[in-house]
Amino acid sequence: MNETLDLFAASGSLESIPLPDAEIGFARGFYTGEQAAQYMEQLLNETAWRKEKIQVWGKEHWQPRLTAWYGDAGSNYSYSGLTLERHPWTPALLEIKHDVEAISGHHFNSVLLNLYRDENDSVGWHADNEAELGRNPVIASVSLGQTRTFKLRHRNKPELKTTSIQLNSGSLLLMAGSTQRFWQHAVDKERQPMEPRINLTFRHIAGW
Ligand SMILES: O=C(O)CCC(=O)C(=O)O
Ligand SMILES: [Fe+2]
Structure with a gap:
């Protein structure tokens, strides 16, 4: 058993999600419904939400969600x-960072917040594999508000079907080891009306 899985085992309430080439832990009840609703309300109101323009294949697009970036000084x-x-x-x-560090045994120096305002907001297939996250990034993802479907697909083993995890309010998803190298993830738009959802992904940026 490797180091990160040992950590999952030690931290009681994280259940391991067994996918090949990945290390994924999930805690459905990381926060109670009440605690999660309180953080949701507070973060909706006090976060410096922005709609960003991004480049995809050389073309400019508006991101289909709002985002904000918080962290230690000096980060980029x-x-x-x-x-x-x-x-x-x-x-x-x-x-929240303190609670996430306690359960995961990892240190984080930044967090990217996403606000999915309704069913039309989404995040496309990607891996969080930017160089500054290092070779085996540990990413801790806290969800608040509307439950949305988090999908995972293997990059080069199509026989492994797409896996879906329902990220309920108050849940924590921990992705570690080679997860970002072998798997991509996405949150699709929905047809049914959806209430707002906030997702916080705690990360460790190397080099500062
Ligand atoms: O909203 C989510 O659950 C995923 C967000 C995500 O993948 C990201 O911020 O990199
Ligand atoms: Fe991501």
Whole structure:
């Protein structure tokens, strides 16, 4: 058993999701419904939400969701031709970071927040594999508000069917090991009306 799976085992409430070439842990009840609803309300109101333009295959697009980037001073995070403006940690984000670090045994120095306003907001297939995240990034993803379907697909083993995980309010998904190298993930638009959802992905950016 490798180091990260040992960590999952040690941290009681994280259940391991057994996918090949991946290390994924899930805690459905990381926060109670009530705690999650409180953070949802607070983060909806106090986050510096922005709609960003990104480059995909040389063309400019508006991202189909709102985002915000918080973290330690000195950070710089770039993806899809975009360098995000970093905001200093808020008390609420530091509390959540503390809880996530306690259960995962990992240290994080930044968090990307996503706001899916309704059923039309989404994130396309991607892996969080930017160089500054290192070779085996550990990413801790906290979900608040509307349950949305998180899909995972293997990059080069099509016989492994797409896996779906329902990310309910208050849940924590931990992706580690080779997950970002072998798997991509996405949150699709939905046909049914959806309430807002906030997702926080805690990351460790190397080099600062
Ligand atoms: O909203 C989610 O659950 C996933 C967000 C995500 O993949 C990202 O921010 O990189
Ligand atoms: Fe991602």
